[in-house]
């Protein structure tokens with residue numbers, strides 16, 4: 001892990017001097033074997049304990065960035081560091097929550113939540129104890145023995161979150177986890193997520209298409225340009241903490257930032273100023 005100095009900060013534009021860098025994307029580019037160039041020269045630091053949101057048009061390379069942090073993809077050029085070390089293979093310190101729930105339909109909620117602990121060699125009794133604790137935390141008590149097919153959309157999200165929380169990752173990588181939910185439930189889940197972030201003190205990198213969601217949740221919002229993606233703008237969110245996703249919309253700062261982000265998404269890269 002390294003700490004940013006004032007000169008690092010200047011070199012990185014939006015970086016803040018004195019913060020510990022948690023994930024560092026250094027001049028990342030990737031060209032897939034199909035010839036698709038998804039990212040071109042992305043430089044971005046994610047700080048220890050922050051909630052960072054990434055927005056950008058479809059296909060710009062947001063999921064690819066998460067995949068690189070998780071060690072599931074390697075950049076063609078550039079370097080990804082996790083706590084100061086180059087990511088060279090699957091990164092077991094991250095929890096990855098995708099848009100699809102990826103719960104195993106033949107296992108109960110409890111057994112799904114226990115699964116990552118089984119992979120890590122935790123005893124069945126301890127896995128059951130820890131699964132019970134996180135199931136309670138996400139509000140699914142009483143549904144331990146239900147199967148995924150018996151749960152509502154919001155409950156499936158809660159179960160997926162519990163399955164990630166159970167192994168207490170340092171980092172949560174979240175790829176549009178609430179995209180399939182209706183607006184009201186989405187806000188409830190956003191509030192739950194803010195609570196989990198506060199309680200776990202983990203670092204969150206959250207990809208979304210929804211600018212309001214990004215502002216409601218994040219400390220900083222990064223806008224990626226259309227493919228090949230570059231960082232177009234990084235905006236600090238000055239809404240204060242603790243924050244509620246339900247009332248965040250009421251502040252004048254919210255509307256101002258929404259409009260700046262919207263313009264950044266809409267304009268060619270060279271016209272955007274952060």
Ligand SMILES: Nc1ncnc2c1ncn2[C@@H]1O[C@H](COP(=O)(O)OP(=O)(O)OP(=O)(O)O)[C@@H](O)[C@H]1O
Pocket residue numbers: 032033034036037038056057058059060061062063064065227
């Ligand atoms: N394994 C792969 N092989 C070939 N092309 C890929 C692969 N993974 C991603 N791509 C391409 O790279 C580009 C970026 O994909 P990515 O999924 O990162 O975009 P995204 O910004 O997350 O998109 P969305 O918002 O639609 O989810 C897309 O054009 C996609 O088709």
